[in-house]
Amino acid sequence: xxxxxxxxxxxxxxxxxxxxxxxxxxxxxxxxxxxxxxxxxxxxxxxxxxxxxxxxxxxxxxxxxxxxxxxxxxxxxxxxxxxxxxxxxxxxxxxxxxxxxxxxxxxxxxxxxxxxxxxxxxxxxxxxxxxxxxxxxxxxxxxxxxxxxxxxx
Amino acid sequence: xxxxxxxxxxxxxxxxxxxxxxxxxxxxxxxxxxxxxxxxxxxxxxxxxxxxxxxxxxxxxxxxxxxxxxxxxxxxxxxxxxxxxxxxxxxxxxxxxxxxxxxxxxxxxxxxxxxxxxxxxxxxxxxxxxxxxxxxxxxxxxxxxxxxxxxxxxxxxxxxxxxxxxxxxxxxxxxxxxxxxxxxxxxxxxxxxxxxxxxxxxxxxxxxxxxxxxxxxxxxxxxxxxxxxxxxxxxxxxxxxxxxxxxxxxxxxxxxxxxxxxxxxxxxxxxxxxxxxxxxxxxxxxxxxxxxxxxxxxxxxxxxxxxxxxxxxxxxxxxxxxxxxxxxxxxxxxxxxxxxxxxxxxxxxxxxxxxxxxxxxxxxxxxxx
Numbered sequence: 143x144x145x146x147x148x149x150x151x152x153x154x155x156x157x158x159x160x161x162x163x164x165x166x167x168x169x170x171x172x173x174x175x176x177x178x179x180x181x182x183x184x185x186x187x188x189x190x191x192x193x194x195x196x197x198x199x200x201x202x203x204x205x206x207x208x209x210x211x212x213x214x215x216x217x218x219x220x221x222x223x224x225x226x227x228x229x230x231x232x233x234x235x236x237x238x239x240x241x242x243x244x245x246x247x248x249x250x251x252x253x254x255x256x257x258x259x260x261x262x263x264x265x266x267x268x269x270x271x272x273x274x275x276x277x278x279x280x281x282x283x284x285x286x287x288x289x290x291x292x293x294x295x
Numbered sequence: 296x297x298x299x300x301x302x303x304x305x306x307x308x309x310x311x312x313x314x315x316x317x318x319x320x321x322x323x324x325x326x327x328x329x330x331x332x333x334x335x336x337x338x339x340x341x342x343x344x345x346x347x348x349x350x351x352x353x354x355x356x357x358x359x360x361x362x363x364x365x366x367x368x369x370x371x372x373x374x375x376x377x378x379x380x381x382x383x384x385x386x387x388x389x390x391x392x393x394x395x396x397x398x399x400x401x402x403x404x405x406x407x408x409x410x411x412x413x414x415x416x417x418x419x420x421x422x423x424x425x426x427x428x429x430x431x432x433x434x435x436x437x438x439x440x441x442x443x444x445x446x447x448x449x450x451x452x453x454x455x456x457x458x459x460x461x462x463x464x465x466x467x468x469x470x471x472x473x474x475x476x477x478x479x480x481x482x483x484x485x486x487x488x489x490x491x492x493x494x495x496x497x498x499x500x501x502x503x504x505x506x507x508x509x510x511x512x513x514x515x516x517x518x519x520x521x522x523x524x525x526x527x528x529x530x531x532x533x534x535x536x537x538x539x540x541x542x543x544x545x546x547x548x549x550x551x552x553x554x555x556x557x558x559x560x561x562x563x564x565x566x567x568x569x570x571x572x573x574x575x576x577x578x579x580x581x582x583x584x585x586x587x588x589x590x591x592x593x594x595x596x597x598x599x600x601x602x603x604x605x606x607x608x609x610x611x612x613x614x615x616x617x618x619x620x621x622x623x624x625x626x627x628x629x630x631x632x633x634x635x636x637x638x639x640x641x642x643x644x645x646x647x648x649x650x651x652x653x654x655x656x657x658x659x660x661x662x663x664x
Contacts, residue, residue, distance in 0.1 A: 150362075151360040151362035151363055152360060152363070152369070152373070152377050152436065153377060153380055168409070168492075168494070168495040168641040168642070168645065169409045169411055169492075169495070169645070170409055170410050170411035170413050170414075170415055171409070171411020171412055171413060172411065172485070172645040172648060172649070173411075173641050173644045173645045173648060174411070174413040174648075175413075175648070176401075176402055176403030176404075176411075176412045176413050177401055177402060177403075179398040179399045179400060179401055180398055181396070181397055181398035190638055192634075192637045192638035193632075193633045193634050193635055193637055193638065194497065194534075194633070194635045194637075194638070194639055194641070195416075195638070195640075195641065197638065197640070206397070206398050207398075208398075208401055209398070209401060223416065223640075223641070224416050224417070224420055225416050225417075225420025225421065225514065226420060226514055226515060226633065228514070228515050228532065228631045228633060229419075229420050229421065229422040229514045229515070230419070230420070231631060232422065232628060247394070247396075249396060249397075249398050249399050250399070250413070250414065250416075251399065251403075251413040251414070253644050253647070253648060254644070254645075254647070254648025254649075254651050254652070255644060255647035255648050255650070255651050256651070258644065258647070260640075260644065262413055262414065262415065262416055263416045263417060264399060264404075264413065264414035264415065264416060264417070265392055265396075265414075265417060266416075266417055267391065267392050267394075269394060270391065270394050271391035271392045271393055271394035271396075272391045273389060273390075273391065273392070273417065273419060274417075274419075275417070275419040276389050276419055277385050277388060277389055277417070277418040277419035277420075277421065
């Protein structure tokens with residue numbers, strides 16, 4: 143029992159620490175409105191590759207706010223907040239990796255000030271659902287046995 | 296996120312049942328100082344040369360889960376399984392989403408902490424390490440080694456009262472907190488940019504990344520040491536904070552208060568000892584006051600690893616001092632600039648969001664206008 147409890151306690155702490163570790167540079171709940179979920183589809187127009195947070199701008203073709211599908215105004219753009227570019231730079235990703243015109247889908251929450259067409263980039267993907275970038279997991283390579291240095295499964 | 300969290304807890308439980316077969320033989324007291332290396336490069340004046348870039352990221356938490364009691368260490372096998380859980384979780388988060396997904400739920404997605412029920416942002420921005428650190432080959436369960444339960448002492452009742460009062464009129468360290476004080480209380484924490492947390496204002500990094508004591512955080516964990524005979528500088532990637540440590544000097548007069556305190560250093564043999572006092576009353580490390588006193592000890596474990604040990608003391612906050620230690624592994628990675636004021640839109644939007652809530656309260660109507 144004692145042995146089981148050990149890994150359970152640390153494993154649970156890991157999961158909880160991930161939640162707690164979402165404490166970040168700022169409080170997301172102060173910036174974004176939990177009652178204004180958005181789904182945005184459109185093409186990237188600009189990437190602000192800046193700190194403390196990167197912002198990806200997009201010309202929207204489809205906008206759903208709080209369950210209501212809306213017709214975008216001509217030229218309507220949104221910007222979505224990401225994290226620090228430094229993390230991605232270490233993985234070889236820079237602002238030029240993201241091509242202007244790339245079609246993306248974003249789900250997140252709009253800013254509490256609804257006059258702003260801005261949202262958190264809770265999930266940023268290509269149209270087919272693939273993540274715009276990949277997070278690190280060890281070597282970053284798929285763990286398929288092809289890499290002799292990969293940790294055992 | 297709520298769904299993912301539930302899945303994560305369940306996965307941890309399943310893994311613990313399936314994999315929890317190692318024992319606790321790796322317990323250690325934490326009282327004995329690890330064996331230090333005596334070799335390695337030295338500066339022209341004969342002291343150990345610690346210069347270089349270090350990556351402080353580690354999965355080991357500051358505080359040990361209560362259920363582990365005084366188990367300072369775990370076996371390599373236990374650590375490997377936990378590290379695999381992290382890697383597996385990241386693999387899951389890297390998987391494609393549903394191309395035809397809708398917006399997240401109205402009312403929030405249940406995400407905890409500063410993710411504030413709106414889910415933060417994708418995992419691919421996060422860089423908080425993939426392994427528990429080890430000392431003398433033993434994986435550690437917490438950074439804190441004293442008290443023996445690996446947890447910070449309880450705050451004194453007087454400190455709790457002091458800190459509770461601060462939330463009303465604060466330049467607070469709320470980014471240390473899982474809650475967002477003031478948002479629901481109408482207590483004025485959003486009435487002035489200068490009442491916002493230091494991290495949010497880009498004044499110093501969140502989570503005590505610069506320290507002292509320097510602690511690992513979610514990303515940007517690189518720290519560079521530059522060393523001369525008279526001055527040692529620790530450059531922190533987060534918020535580009537630079538700690539300047541004056542060697543063999545006296546502390547500044549108590550009237551001079553500094554965001555990261557006033558640090559003076561000395562050599563005790565091959566150990567660099569840094570003493571820091573004169574904090575402002577705004578830094579508030581884990582609920583501390585301006586009486587905070589930190590002693591850090593840097594020594595070499597091997598050619599590529601420093602041992603960083605710190606003792607925290609503030610008699611107005613804790614009934615006893617407490618101590619932590621962890622390794623600083625050298626890295627070939629570059630430390631990047633982090634110009635936090637460059638595009639700190641978040642601070643503006645948070646304050647604008649609070650003004651919207653003010654309007655809604657005064658008009659009784661939702662919406663902006």
